[in-house]
Amino acid sequence: MPRSSRSAPRAPAPDPRFVEQPSLFGDDTQPKQPPQQPPLGAAAANATTQPKTSQPNTATSLLVQAPGQRQRSAAGQAFERERARIERLRQQLQTLEADGQAHRTRCAQLLGPLQQQQKQLRRAMVLALDPWLEGKPKGLSANQLDTLRQIVCAQSESLALEGEADMAALHDRRSPQTLAERQLEQAKAIHQDLQQGLGDALETELPEFDPDNPSAALHAALEHLQQQFKQQRDEQEQLAQQKAAKRAAKQACRKPSAAQETAAAHLADADATLRLLYRQLASALHPDRAADAADQAHKHTLMSAVNAAYANRDLVALLELQWRAELVDPDHLERVGDERLRSLTLLLKQQAAALERDRQACQWRLAEEFDLLPHEVCNLASLRRALQDNLDDLQDELELMQHDLEQVQALATLKPWLTEQRRLLRAAEREQQQRRAFASLDDLDPWG
Secondary structure, three states, X not given: OOOOOOXXXXXXXXXXXXXXXXXXXXXXXXXXXXXXXXXXXXXHHHHHHOOOOOOOOOHHHHOOOOOOOOOOOHHHHHHHHHHHHHHXXXXXXXXXXXXXXXXXXXXXXXXXXXXXXXXXXXXXXXXXXXXXXXXXXXXXXXXXXXXXXXXXXXXXHHHHHOOOHHHHHHHHHHOOXXXXXXXXXXXXXXXXXXXXXXXXXXXXXXXXXXXXXXXXXXXXXXXXXXXXXXXXXXHHHHHHHHHHHHHHHHHHHOOOOHHHHHHHHHHHHHHHHHHHHHHHHHHHOOHHHOOOHHHHHHXXXXXXXXXXXXXXXXXXXXXXXXXXXXXXXXXXXXXXOHHHHHHHHHHHHHHHHHHHHHHHHHHHHHHHHOOOOOOOOOOHHHHHHHHHHXXXXXXXXXXXXXXXXXXXXXHHHHHHHHHHXXXXXXXXXXXXXXXXXXXXXXXXXXXX
């Protein structure tokens, strides 16, 4: 029977990729109405005038609503806000890490030469002071000679620990204790402090100190303390789990509220959606489905990213990988219902909270590394200010060291210089004693 000339035109065939691989979320919206047929010639006009949509390369393809379409629901708006928040936090974290790495390079370039010059001046000072200790120099008092010897021994020891072998020999020649003897004494003191400060608190005895191998003795003491810490932490976690199980058992006997039931349902739905995304991506990216070696390598790369995203519960990354694997069309989230979107938003909030913690930890780490002030926020301006302060301080110290080096060349200027250094050493010792006294007061129990 011949067709009427007034029959409606045939609808264009859908993209076969999306027909064979439907959305991993399914269609949670209201039942679809039959599509209205466009007027005759409209489809052809649209096909010729509308350009083919290119595939975006960022997470902006995950918008719940594309521009120009129906108004988003409250659930869709909440989902989009959390997604945008995650993208913003990721960008901030990447910026922090990039700024930190660039600042390290800048510090090495600007501070490195000045620090090397500082080391050379320290070495020159030791070599200039050492000859004054030869024989019995005239004009120097016993106190001045004692101060001179302290400075030579302290600076030569510091340089020896930095790898200057000749400074080690000079130290052993001028000091009543060799470097080996001092290191042994320091190791004994550290071992004793570990026992009194940590061993007694953990109610454990450290392995006996071996004077023939002090480094190994300290290593064994630290390992013993780590094991005790781990055992104590495991016991505390086990106790916390038992208490949590008791609380859960009590709560299970109570009828949950409507809000609790809704939150639990959303959490279960979110976890199920995350597993569904992972399983279908793993199935679609299986190596056996690869057409050739290049396709297999591409699927392997995508699957590695899928595994990392699933391990981190990164919903945004999984959604983007779902689109990159050509399993859904870019606007598939338009067809997700509000209940499912609320569950997905819960996952995004958890992910955003984790990124907030990572960003804060990165700021603290950089602030400690680059000596920022306690109230300062780590950014390019604060990093530049800290670097400039370090440069100014180091430059002032170099000028002072150069002046001191000139003062020790002649006896007339050496004597007042040694007197001033003795005064500074005594002031530093008094300050250190006060700090120890305050630390001991902090350890006292006011209720003991």
